[in-house]
Amino acid sequence: MAEYKLEITTGDVQYAGTSDYIYVTLVGTEGQSERTLMDNYGFDFQTGASGSYTVKTSFSLGKLLLVKVEKNQYLCLPEDEWYFSKMVVTTPEGDVILYPCYRWIGRGEMVELRGGRAMKAFEDDHPLLIDHRKKEMMLKKSLFQWKSMGEGLPHINSFNDVSEIPAEMRFSDSRIADFNYSRKKIGIELKIKGLLGSTAYWETIEDMKKIFWFKKTTMSEYVADHWMEDDFFGYQFLNGVNPGVIKRCSELPINFPVTEEMVKPFLEVGSSLQKEIEKGNMFLYDQKKMDGIPPAAYNGEPLHVTAGLCLLNVNPENKLMPIAIQLNQQPSEKNPIFLPSDPETDWLLAKMFIKNADCMDHESVHHFMRTHFLAEVFAVAALCSFPVIHPMYKLLLPHFRHTLHINIRARLSVLGPDGALNNSSLGLDGVKELMRRDLSEMTYSSLCLPENIAARGLESIPNFYYRDDGLKLWNIIQSFVKAVVEHYYPSDCEVHRDTELQDWISEIFTHGFLGNKASGFPAAFHTVEEVVKFTTMVIFTPTVQHAAVNSGQYDYNSWAPNSTLRLRKPPPTTKGQSSMTTVLETLPNVGDTVLLAGMLWLLSDRYSNYIPLGTYPEERFDEPEPKQMIKEFQAALSCLSEAITTRNSHLELPYTYLDPAEIENSVSI
Known part of the structure; x- marks a missing residue:
């Protein structure tokens, strides 16, 4: 008589346990065990619990190949899926073999598990394992398929709804509950304040600090206080949410005619544009891949997309500072180069349109x-x-x-x-x-x-x-x-x-x-x-x-003046015509602002x-x-x-x- 010791673990996730019967069959090179009910005194297979069981055979099964696990109905109890984590089998010869599962098993379902060392296809040498591998891959290829998201875009999985994907790949009930709670909490607060769906425009910048009562972070408050500052604008290209876009500028693009006279006041005393380029202190943001893409419409009128360029300089204080901005790719009288010395709101709007494209x-x-x-x-x-x-x-x-x-x-x-x-x-x-x-x-x-x-x-x-x-x-x-x-x-x-x-x-x-x-x-x-x-x-x-x-x-990005997906008014085409009123009119309305923040x-x-x-x-x-x-x-x-x-x-x-x-x-x- 040979005895195989089994330790079976039920997952520690909500509703993982089961009241159903669990049967195990061991399959080896020398034969297989009888289909054995896993049944101890008391309740088996409770959430997060491990149970020890024994499978007896009249002879050694040889090298273990597969473990078959079945779940069948107990009495007339309603269906309850079981989240089966793993099984560890100790053979009569003293081998200890792990059989990972980590999936939900329904009533009437049987799973076949392989254990032991990770194996590549050419390493399988037993007909039963080769056949098992072949059947598993046929099933997986039929389940996980591709479909197009659109011409020229990466392909995506073929499932249309999360309910179609295997249960173990879905969010847990507790995560879904957390997410839904947050979404409901956000919606209630915005409705109580009359912000959700509002088509009104912001009257002051300070009003935007009152969108949420409790959702504040040290960084979000810092952004709200410092978003207008040039050094913070430059800092975000390094350590903000899009740190992969600027590059060192070894020569200015021909379509960005920045001159020495324009930027000399913003460079280190005694330096020049060419010297800063040669020292490796000049960096470029260039959104040329956005050029020519038609904008969306808003209230029947087209919005504005600026495929801009921004020149930045690392100053003697090691701060990355914007020193010139052009809001469209082709220079013209209607597309001037904005500078830090321009009227404050002109320069601010130029930075806002760069950030809109970047967002x-x-x-x-x-x-x-x-x-x-x-x-x-x-x-x-x-x-x-x-x-x-x-x-x-x-x-x-x-x-x-x-x-x-x-x-x-x-x-x-x-x-x-x-x-x-x-x-x-x-x-x-x-x-x-x-x-x-x-x-x-x-x-x-x-x-x-x-x-x-x-x-x-x-x-x-x-x-x-x-x-x-x-x-x-x-x-x-x-x-x-x-x-x-x-x-x-x-x-x-x-x-x-x-x-x-x-x-x-x-x-x-x-x-x-x-x-x-x-x-x-x-x-x-x-x-x-x-x-x-x-x-x-x-x-x-x-x-x-x-x-x-x-x-x-x-x-x-929850602070709309710093970064937003939509700007309503067109970018400035001449200097000296803007004000803080222009800035407020350019920002999205209240409803659109709070939707993005949420x-x-x-x-x-x-x-x-x-x-x-x-x-x-x-x-x-x-x-x-x-x-x-x-x-x-x-x-x-x-x-x-x-x-x-x-x-x-x-x-x-x-x-x-x-x-x-x-x-x-x-x-x-």
């Missing part, structure tokens, strides 16, 4: 397309290419936890007919054209932070905390990925032989980057080094990069089931080596978190968005 670019391109939608591409490709036993599936899945759910919701709430981006100066059609243009020009190197920073010439610009923290995080993630990948792929030959790995990168190249060879994105993997670099980027994008462009949205509150909040970067509550690796690698990864992140906290304690404006403790492990909001 639309940030939300549509750098936030939604370059983090949310790319994360979805990486996720769907993984889900339809890798079986759960594959090492890359185990490595990547935690970083795609809720991506499908949040993206399906975002396409309705942000990109839908009533969404924030449809109410921008570009409108939904314009936003999609902007994303389309960006994707057509996107390069692999632009998503790899070390190369991105070098290409933009920002290696030495001072006070660039996004760069400093981001590069450290890139190196920590890369070190972790390198260790895991090299453990499972000891040679380039292993990479070549892994057809599932090749399927994954092919899916991404085809559906994410639309087969654009000029982009530099790989269509296949040839070396271990290529896998390490690409996987580092794939994990960095929905974690670190998403935190950089998402977490500070309420801080910086959305940014929701996007920047933290909800239940928050999982910080490097935290893996689901135990998927069974081998000691990757478990140790995860511990070392977490230790490095903790050390960096302490260093960032210490650094921030000495800063007037702490940069917290890339503190590992503040970075979620996947795109989840």
